[in-house]
Amino acid sequence: MEKVVQRSKIAHRHAAKRLSKEIDHLEKGKSWNRKRDSLRIRGDNHALIVTARKERAEAWSRGLLAPRRDVGDKAKTHGALSLYSFNLPDRHPRSLPKWYWVSEGDRVVVTKGREKGKIAEVEEVQREKGAVRLKGINVADVAVPSWVNQRDTTGKDSVQPIAIMVPIEDVRLVYPLPDPATGKLRDVVVEKLTCVNREWDKVKKEWDQGMRAVPGTNTLIPWPEVIEPEFQDHEDDTLRRSVDEVTHTPLLLNWPMPASVIDELRNKYSKFRTRHSYEFTQKIEAQAAKEEQRKDLHLTMRTPLQELAEVRRKAKAAESRELTDEQLAKIGEVMASEAAKRGKVASVPA
Structure with missing residues (x-):
């Protein structure tokens, strides 16, 4: 049985190495x-930007002849941004914040850029980009390809105003707090927030949002209320009862399922299998005991001289x-003679 256990350990170790290499290759990609x-x-x-500057200089120099x-x-899309380049690229996971204080x-309030000082509501938080999309802030005209409009039956134009993402480092939370002097609520720009009472979700295997606190x-600043979506019932839906x-x-006292289910989940002779049936375990142990007995067979075939040598x-x-x-x-005596040669006196045992 020891060989079966060692084979399973080696197989798991090799599979872990292959998975690690695949993950490393995927991360590099x-x-x-x-x-x-x-x-x-x-x-x-x-x-x-370079093209726009050249066109502006040409229009200024030529005037009506431009x-x-x-x-x-470009009759409808001239001056609009491309759908493939108006958004922010994904950031490296190491440069992303470990905890998002905004939802x-x-x-x-925007602290940098052309929209500096404006207050808006957060519409979307993209964790891969480390940015937020604000309602009515940093809006630009984006040229939407025709194949995108074909899927939309609302008849939208080829140029649509879309809010460009803003890095999360360029915004600060605005929350109404009471004035210490008057006690009235007023909007306060929170420079920094810390996370408290954060717990590990064992089901989702990730940290929850925790609570926001001013250092x-x-x-404590509560999270915004999440509006639960309303679902429409249909005739083929499963009833709640x-x-x-x-x-x-x-x-x-009873098995929740037949013991043979493990053979359906994993191959009966798989090298990755760690749980075996009682009959298979007894069979493997009997084979191991038989092999152990065969190791001592040569002792029964010794000559008299070999037996005498074993006794001696x-x-x-x-x-x-x-x-x-x-x-x-x-x-x-030897110690005393060696000590006399080095000029030392040594005591000789009686």
Whole structure:
């Protein structure tokens, strides 16, 4: 049975190594994609700025003779951003915040950029980009491709105003707190928030949001209320009473399911299997005991001389290993002579 256990351990170890290599390869691919997207978006935005500057200079220098550019394919999309480059690229996981203090429905103020000082509501939080989308803030015209409009039956235009993401480092939370002097509520810009009472969710295997607190104070800022979606019932839906009906009561004296289910979940002869049936365990142990007995078969085929040598070896091993008085005296004489050569006096045992 020891061989079966060792084989399972080795198989799990090799599988873990392969999984680690696959994860490493996948992470490298994601990093390469993030870098490629970042360079592409920066290049597209830089080219757009350079082109706009040239067109503006040409329009200023030529005046009424300047060529019209909002014609042809760009009749409706001239001056609009591309759908593929208006958004922010994904950030490296190490550069992302470990805890997001903002959620949908919060009111924040922009601290950088052209919208500095404006207060708006958070519509979306994108954790992969470390950014938030604000309602009515940082809006730009984006050229939507025709194949996107074909899927939409509302008849939207090819140019739509879309709010561009704002990095989470460029916004601060705005929350009404009482004035210490008057006691009236007023909007306060919270510079920093800390997380308290955070717990590990064993089901989702992730940390929950915890609670928001202002450092150095006992002020707790609640999270925005989450509006639960309303679902429409249909005729083919399962009834609630059918879901709550108890159809099985587990007992400690009986198996909750047949023991053969493990063979259906995992191959009976899989090298990754760690739980085996009683019959299989007894069979493996019997084979191991038989192999152990075969190791001593050569002892039954010894010659008389081999048996005599075995008896002498055991007798020699049983003999006392203590030194005799003559041996001790001889050792003392040698020690004394060696000490006399070095100019020292040594005591000779009697």
